[in-house]
Amino acid sequence: MRCPLDAFDPFSAEYLTDPYALYAQAHAEQRVFYSAALGYWVLTGYDDIKRVLRDAVTYASRNATDPFTPVTTETAAVFRAGGYAMQRVLLNADAPVHPRVRRQVAAAFTPQRIATLAPRIGALVARYVHDIIAVAERQVDIVAALTYGLPAEVIFLLIGMDAEDVPAIKAGSESRVLFTWGKPTDEQQVALAHDMVDFWQRAVAFVEKRRLAPQDDYTSDLIRLRNGDDAVLTMGEITSVVFGLLLAGHETTTGFLTNAIVQLLSAPTRWQALAADPALIPAAVEELLRLDTSVIAMRRVTTAAVTLGGQDIPAGSNILALIGAANHDAEHFAVPGEYNPARAAAREHLSFGYGAHYCIGAPLARLEAQIVLQQLIAALPGAQLVAGQQLEYLPNTSFRGARSVLVRW
Ligand code: HEM
Known part of the structure; x- marks a missing residue:
């Protein structure tokens, strides 16, 4: 028997x-x-979700990073002692702060910056793929061998951080996901808060280093744009942007690359078709973003009473918009469970959001996915999923990607 919807448990x-x-x-x-368990109205229809994402006034983002489990006094003390001071700047910010910060952040995220990254991403992927094909057993966990570390290295190239910080930032990101989008116990919450403080302090130290000696990187570009003027951006805001990118810029892509590889290998003809004609990869990436995205839910809070899907929702209500469900809405995408890289409407997916908070990193994520698939499929045209494995996911509402995937060739 199926559960009634009001028993929805995103952590099951x-x-x-x-x-x-x-x-x-x-x-x-x-x-x-x-x-009732979450205290959220849950949206699953494409049109409802697009309407919500389009209207940043009626549907504010200030709850986007509120932990589902209330912060305990002990946890609050850990944050205070560690000087944790993340400000609302992008994902969890609304007007007037959001448009001001977003203008600067978008201005620094130039197509030129992305273009200069492309060959460096290509070289990084080549290094990972080279190490994979050298594995004598002809079997790897593709997450550990590729999709876990690569996106962090890419975002580090952009921001200007040293690659040696990748392990600490990846571990810290997982703590942030569990703290903010998971359901930790009070005890776990305190431990996660310690990790977040460590993560925050790394971001603070790095931004301060760049303030003193700017380089040719995105963080230094933001400091230059600021030009000492707090009305443009404060240093606290820049640190918060960098802290945000140090999660948004790789946790998302790690999940998506993993999901994409699993989807392509779950039916051998999908992988083989791309091996035979790599020009199909960009369209395949778009369909994979629709079919199995990594950011499956976003949050909003209503600033006025609204009616959605025939339900009257009061002002001040929390909303969980299931983007993954919007991408599988048969009223918008015919036979949504089917992988169809020739699907004309694939690009209408909501995997990068829509409207004011549309993903700043979308061009980078697309580029990275295309480069990874080109190189991996060319190097391992006969790759297969190891049969019988049970994929596991981090218990949270929003970030989806298997934690380990065995691939053999
Ligand atoms: C496949 C990979 C990715 C997916 C699926 C994804 C998904 C999303 C989604 C759904 C949003 C909208 C949030 C909302 O409306 O509340 C978003 C926002 C954002 N993304 Fe991504 N993202 C990806 C990669 C990236 C990368 C690589 C970066 C950084 C370089 C990035 C940076 C951001 C930022 C900063 C925001 C907040 C924008 C704002 O609030 O104005 N994302 N992303």
Whole structure:
């Protein structure tokens, strides 16, 4: 028997492994429903979610990084003692701060910066792929061997951080995901808060280093744009942007690259078609973003009473917009569970959001995915998933990507 929708549990193993069953149930039974356990209205329809993302005034983002588990006094003390001072700048900010910060952040994120990164990403991927094909057993965990570290190295290239900080930042990111989008116990929350303080202090120290001696990187560009003027950006805001990118810039891409590889290898013809004609890869990436994205939910809070999917929702209500469900809405995408790289509407997915908070890193994520698939498929045209493995996911509402995937060739 299927669970009633109001018993929706985004932390259950069942949902984490296969959220698509719940999406289909909601589309059939009730597109907007209230989850008492979360205290959130849950949206699953493409049109409702696009309407919400388009209207940043009625649907504010200030709850986007509020932990689902209330912060305990002990946790608050850990943050205070560690000088943790993350400001609301992008994902969790609204007007007037968001448009001001976003203008600067977008201005520094130039197509030229991305273009100069392309050959360096190509070289990085080549190094990872070279190490993979050298494995004598002809089998690797593709997450450990590629998708875990690579996106962090790429964002480090952009920001200007040293690659030796990658392990600490990756571990710290997982703590941030569990703290903010998971359901830790009070005890776990304190431990996660210590990791977040460490992460925050690394960001503070790095930005201060760049303030004293700017280089040719994105962080230094933001400091130059600021030009000593707090009305443009404060140093605290720049640190918060960097702290944000040190999660948004790789955790998302790690999950997406992993999901994409799993999807392509789950039916051998998908991988083989791209091996035979690599020119199909950009379209495949778009369809993979629709089919199995890594950011499956975003949050908003209503600033006025609204009606969505026939439900009257009061002002001040929390909303969980299931982007993964929007991408699988049969009213928008025909046979949504099917991988169809020739799908004309694939680019209409909401995987990078929509409107004011549209993903700043979308061009970089697309580029990275294309380079990875080109090189990996060319090097391992006969790759296969190891049969019988059970994929596992980090228990949280929003970031989806298997933690380990065995691939052999
Ligand atoms: C496949 C990879 C990625 C996915 C699926 C993804 C997804 C998203 C989504 C859905 C949003 C919208 C959030 C909202 O509306 O509340 C977003 C925002 C954002 N993303 Fe990405 N992202 C990816 C990669 C990246 C990369 C590589 C970067 C950085 C270089 C990045 C930086 C950001 C930032 C800074 C925001 C906040 C923008 C704002 O609030 O104005 N993302 N992303």
